[in-house]
Amino acid sequence: MADSSNLGATAGAAGASQPKAAPKPPNPVFKMMGLPNIRFKLPSRNWMIFFTVTGSFAGAIIYDRREKRRSQQKWCDLVAHIANEPLDVNQMRRKLTVYLAAPPGDGLRVARDHFKEYVKPILTAAALDYTVIEGRREGDVRASTAESIRKLRRKAGEQSSVVEEPSVESAVLDMRERMGIRDEPGAKGDLVIGRHTWKEYIRGLHEGWLGPLNPPLPPVADVPAIEPVEENMKDTAAGDHPSDDSQASPEQKTESEAKKEEKPSKPTGPAEAYISTADYPSAHLPSSLPQTFDSSVPIEFPHILGFLNTPIRMYRYLTQRHLAESIGSQVAALVLAADARSYRDESFSSDSELSSASVDSTPSPSGFEQQTVLEWEENEWHKSVRKRDEENPGKEREWLDDIVLDQRISTRMQRALLSPEDEARSQRLASQEEYILGQERPAPVAFWQRMWIKYGYGEDEETLRKKPILPTVDDEDSA
Numbered sequence: 001m002a003d004s005s006n007l008g009a010t011a012g013a014a015g016a017s018q019p020k021a022a023p024k025p026p027n028p029v030f031k032m033m034g035l036p037n038i039r040f041k042l043p044s045r046n047w048m049i050f051f052t053v054t055g056s057f058a059g060a061i062i063y064d065r066r067e068k069r070r071s072q073q074k075w076c077d078l079v080a081h082i083a084n085e086p087l088d089v090n091q092m093r094r095k096l097t098v099y100l101a102a103p104p105g106d107g108l109r110v111a112r113d114h115f116k117e118y119v120k121p122i123l124t125a126a127a128l129d130y131t132v133i134e135g136r137r138e139g140d141v142r143a144s145t146a147e148s149i150r151k152l153r154r155k156a157g158e159q160s161s162v163v164e165e166p167s168v169e170s171a172v173l174d175m176r177e178r179m180g181i182r183d184e185p186g187a188k189g190d191l192v193i194g195r196h197t198w199k200e201y202i203r204g205l206h207e208g209w210l211g212p213l214n215p216p217l218p219p220v221a222d223v224p225a226i227e228p229v230e231e232n233m234k235d236t237a238a239g240d241h242p243s244d245d246s247q248a249s250p251e252q253k254t255e256s257e258a259k260k261e262e263k264p265s266k267p268t269g270p271a272e273a274y275i276s277t278a279d280y281p282s283a284h285l286p287s288s289l290p291q292t293f294d295s296s297v298p299i300e301f302p303h304i305l306g307f308l309n310t311p312i313r314m315y316r317y318l319t320q321r322h323l324a325e326s327i328g329s330q331v332a333a334l335v336l337a338a339d340a341r342s343y344r345d346e347s348f349s350s351d352s353e354l355s356s357a358s359v360d361s362t363p364s365p366s367g368f369e370q371q372t373v374l375e376w377e378e379n380e381w382h383k384s385v386r387k388r389d390e391e392n393p394g395k396e397r398e399w400l401d402d403i404v405l406d407q408r409i410s411t412r413m414q415r416a417l418l419s420p421e422d423e424a425r426s427q428r429l430a431s432q433e434e435y436i437l438g439q440e441r442p443a444p445v446a447f448w449q450r451m452w453i454k455y456g457y458g459e460d461e462e463t464l465r466k467k468p469i470l471p472t473v474d475d476e477d478s479a
Contacts, residue, residue: 060318067321072118074429075328076125078422079335081437083127087184092176093129094184096334099145101135101197103303104399105382108136114301115193118327126335130191138399139270141200142207146274149208156288160213187337188294189416194301195377200398201296202370203273206409210283211275273396277404285408295340295416297330298373304380329418332426338419343369343410368410371403 026037043051087093100115102108123130135141154160164170192198275283302323304312316323333339381399389395428434435441452458
């Protein structure tokens with residue numbers, strides 16, 4: 001034991017006596033440049049954790065945005081050939097109608113950003129015109145939709161006591177009619193964003209076609225009781241003279257002046273509905289009612305608020321590619337207008353199994369697809385929206401009340417679908433086996449050249465081809 005301990009001590013002393021290796025001299029090039037001695041080594045444990053977390057998050061964002069751009073580009077290329085179709089000089093471009101409303105508990109800007117990010121690029125690629133009907137409060141979209149339908153009915157010749165005020169839009173339409181300008185032949189459509197907007201759209205559609213053209217009479221206000229003349233004469237005979245402004249106190253004068261200056265407050269909410277949901281069965285159909293309406297497409301609008309819902313919002317932020325794929329297919333179906341089907345009974349649930357030829361156009365009255373579409377969005381609405389008016393609990397709420405349908409209106413609605421040919425072509429576009437109809441795929445551009453064109457001073461070949469060639473000043477002077 002003693003010998004082994006002595007050997008261990010001798011080895012330890014020998015190891016301690018060995019001098020440490022001298023540090024590697026710095027690179028003379030770095031030394032002349034004034035840079036420190038850079039030694040490559042693995043980062044510490046804390047830095048490894050930091051780089052792993054931030055790198056994974058950044059990689060997830062970069063991958064999602066790349067796939068999102070590819071998906072949007074696929075649907076844009078699918079409809080881009082419409083922009084190259086010739087149009088007569090006396091025709092206006094086919095126009096779609098976009099219904100947009102502020103989400104429950106938030107402002108209109110969020111809905112606008114959703115439209116610009118997912119819907120507008122496809123409409124722009126097809127060079128289609130569109131009209132946006134916006135609603136800042138609950139009921140605005142319903143009132144605007146119903147009023148636009150009532151205008152169509154008045155224009156068709158139905159009698160009404162309402163005198164329409166001249167507007168810029170009506171003046172432009174009259175000018176186009178006199179000049180012989182007409183709309184481009186083709187199917188139009190309605191694009192509704194969000195479950196809350198969809199409920200107002202359905203309510204306004206029924207109100208416009210089933211309701212009257214004249215506004216409802218306002219409720220009779222409570223008239224204050226008039227003081228009898230005899231009592232007033234008795235008070236005057238007893239010596240009680242009516243108060244005069246000259247004899248009134250300053251406080252009474254200020255109160256009377258304030259009452260005079262008060263003006264009736266303007267209505268803050270949308271116009272009252274012309275017809276209630278209970279009066280649908282007794283309403284008569286107008287003569288101008290078409291057999292089928294223009295195709296409509298409900299677009300999903302996932303929007304959730306609250307700090308506790310941060311994980312859900314984070315997941316949706318990292319998976320925007322799935323939302324872009326879903327919205328792009330629906331918008332492309334409305335733009336192409338190649339296939340459509342009637343809204344069916346809710347017992348059928350798969351869109352891929354149905355087409356306009358295989359679906360019965362008279363669904364049963366027990367339940368309709370319009371009532372259940374995008375129903376999952378209601379679970380994410382803010383709780384402040386679900387509070388009803390305590391003073392008037394029976395007041396109609398488009399967002400909270402159930403969708404009430406009339407079979408005469410619901411059976412005329414159609415939903416746009418992608419045809420099997422267009423769906424197959426979209427898959428070929430995704431795999432780069434095909435390009436825009438009538439065009440050849442351009443040659444690939446190097447990465448550094450794309451960055452130079454996008455962030456530098458370079459220009460692509462298409463822009464250079466369109467630039468005019470101007471003669472130099474020296475040539476003009478010499479001539």
